[in-house]
Amino acid sequence: QKPGLELAVVSVPSYACQRHTPLLHHNITLTDALSILAENAELGENEGRGVAFRRAAALLKSLPQEVRGAEQLRGLPCLGEHSLRVIKEVLEDGVSHEVETTTHSEQFKAMKALTGIFGVGAKTADRWFKEGIHTPSDLQRSGHTLNRAQRAGLQYYDELNLPVTKSEAVAIGQIVERAVHAVLPGAEITLIGGFRRGKQTGHDVDFLITHPDEGREEGLMPKVVSWLEAQGFLLYQKTTGNSYLESKEGPARPASNMDRFERCFSIFRLSTDNEGREIQTGNGPRSWRAVRVDLVVSPYSQFPFALLGWTGSKLFERELRRWAVHEKAMTLSSHALYDRKRTLYLRASSEEEIFAHLGLEYIPPCDRNA
Ligand code: CTP
Ligand code: MN
Ligand code: MN
Ligand code: MN
Numbered sequence: 001q002k003p004g005l006e007l008a009v010v011s012v013p014s015y016a017c018q019r020h021t022p023l024l025h026h027n028i029t030l031t032d033a034l035s036i037l038a039e040n041a042e043l044g045e046n047e048g049r050g051v052a053f054r055r056a057a058a059l060l061k062s063l064p065q066e067v068r069g070a071e072q073l074r075g076l077p078c079l080g081e082h083s084l085r086v087i088k089e090v091l092e093d094g095v096s097h098e099v100e101t102t103t104h105s106e107q108f109k110a111m112k113a114l115t116g117i118f119g120v121g122a123k124t125a126d127r128w129f130k131e132g133i134h135t136p137s138d139l140q141r142s143g144h145t146l147n148r149a150q151r152a153g154l155q156y157y158d159e160l161n162l163p164v165t166k167s168e169a170v171a172i173g174q175i176v177e178r179a180v181h182a183v184l185p186g187a188e189i190t191l192i193g194g195f196r197r198g199k200q201t202g203h204d205v206d207f208l209i210t211h212p213d214e215g216r217e218e219g220l221m222p223k224v225v226s227w228l229e230a231q232g233f234l235l236y237q238k239t240t241g242n243s244y245l246e247s248k249e250g251p252a253r254p255a256s257n258m259d260r261f262e263r264c265f266s267i268f269r270l271s272t273d274n275e276g277r278e279i280q281t282g283n284g285p286r287s288w289r290a291v292r293v294d295l296v297v298s299p300y301s302q303f304p305f306a307l308l309g310w311t312g313s314k315l316f317e318r319e320l321r322r323w324a325v326h327e328k329a330m331t332l333s334s335h336a337l338y339d340r341k342r343t344l345y346l347r348a349s350s351e352e353e354i355f356a357h358l359g360l361e362y363i364p365p366c367d368r369n370a
Contacts, residue, residue, distance in 0.1 A: 012059065014077035015327075016319040016370035017360060019062040023198050023369045027060040027067055033090050033099045034060070034083060040102045043111040043122050054315045056083035058370040067091070110134035116161055118267070118292065119149030152236040152267055156290035159279060160267070163201035164291055167275070172205045172268055172293055175233055176224075180209055183223040187211045192310040193294070198366040204292035208310055214300045218242075221262045221297055228268075235290055236267040242297070244335060259309060259334035262297040302335050304348045309334030316363075316370040324358055332358070 013019055025031070038053035059078040060067065070088045073079060079087070089096040102108050113135050114125035133139050136157050139146075146154065153160065173191055180187045190196075193206030209224075211217045221239050228234045244260040268291045272278065278285040298306035309317060324332040330346075331338040337346045337357055346357045355362045 012062065012076055015323045016055070016058045016062070016316055017323050017358075017363065019058075019370070020363060020367035021058060021062045021316070021370040022367055025061045025063070026065050027063060029094075030060050030067065030087055030090055031057040033086055033096050036099050036102055037086065039112070040108055043108065043115065043125070045122050045126075051315075051318070052080050053083060055319075056080060056087075058315050058319075060087075061370065106134065114139070117150060117157060118153030118160055119147060120153060149236065149238065149265075156235065156267060158281075159290040160292055162289070164203065164205055166195065166200050168270060168289075168291060169195050169202065169205045171270060171274070172291060173207065175228070175268070175270075176207050176209075176293075176295065179224045179227045179231075179233075180220070182227050184211060184216060184220055186213070187217065187220070190307065192296075192307065193312055196311050196365045197313065197369050199369075204294055206294045206310060207296070208303070208306055209295065209297045210300050210303045210306075212300055217262075217297050217299060219262075221264050221295065224295070225264060225266075228266075233268055234266055235269050237264055238266070239264045259306070261306065261334065264295040266293045266295065267291065268293045298334075301347075304350050304354055305332075305336055306334050308351050308354055311365050311368060313368060313370050316368040319370065320358070323360065328358055330358065 034053045034057040038050045038057065041047075041050035041053060055078045059076060067073065067087075068091070070084075070091060073084065073087065086096045086098060090099075107129060110129045110133075111122070111125050114120055114128055114133070115122060117136055117139070128139060128142075128144070131142070133142055133144075136154055140154060169191065173189065177189050180189055188210050190208045190210075191206070192208045193204070194202040195205065209217065209220065211220075221241075225234070225237055225239055229237070240263050242260060242262040269288050270291045271288045273287050278287060279289045296306065296310060308320070321332050324330040324337070329340045331340065332354075337348065337354060338344075339346055348354045348357060352362050
């Protein structure tokens, strides 16, 4: 028996939320290639194609060993024709022609650079690209009118594209905790997003805030933001109120993955003195850096749903919702779980209970890196 042939025999479930997907896995070369194609599809606003590549990559991330030959892929789910072709090419030649062409294309490079500016999405970037704007410097020179988020994004471009380290995330957490406890003692702050999944770096830091006395959390965000602003911790912030109760759709919002919690998308000014690190800028070195921080507030009764919804990965979340709808006739959001057959909301006081309602084995955060 060839080494690894047993892979094809082991049956692998087809939804990412049925599998354990650790951060470190055995097929980086293949998943890197597929991720480039996924990214390119997303930048071209071809969501379906992007998801297909992401699902194929996620399948490979969940395998217990390295794939060395195409024959090992027989019987595995999630691998579409296009993804299989790319995988085979990489296995045989070490590289994929399509991936090489993509990474070297002017359009891909420009779209990546422009969407790398905080506040700039694929649509805007594409419009600018067609006007001949390929880099943040081109944009700066163009004299285009930018919104507040984009101006901040351009101003702190280099720093915001520097990975945020775990120790920086911890330092931000301490500031957030001071702010929240100053305005609402007893509130609970949880690190969510990639850092909760065990990542050592991130593109931002995400926090979920709640209070055991339901109702006490209402209107919390503006107070937290005022405190942070008064202490000079914020370079940028945009706060959105909770629109859950006013929304006509109810908690079951299958069409969108956007939730309606009170939230704040911000840029923190984090001192780098503790690490003895200096940030190089156009105006010389300085002892603080800009860090993207997302804050979300949830009522206590919705906390497990918010926690599950904001821990990610994005594909894992998408797969959970797809599983709920197609396999269980349920609608899952970051607010609630609705059983469409029994026409009732299913309560949960932990993530474990939500997995149980969904008929899924519990997958811990460190294994949600799909
Ligand atoms: N999320 C969300 N609604 C948004 C933005 C994010 O529900 N408007 C969720 C995403 O689905 C994800 C989590 O919040 O599960 C974290 O998102 P993000 O910070 O973008 O990604 P991370 O997984 O934390 O990765 P990174 O380390 O790059 O920040
Ligand atoms: Mn091809
Ligand atoms: Mn994050
Ligand atoms: Mn985030």
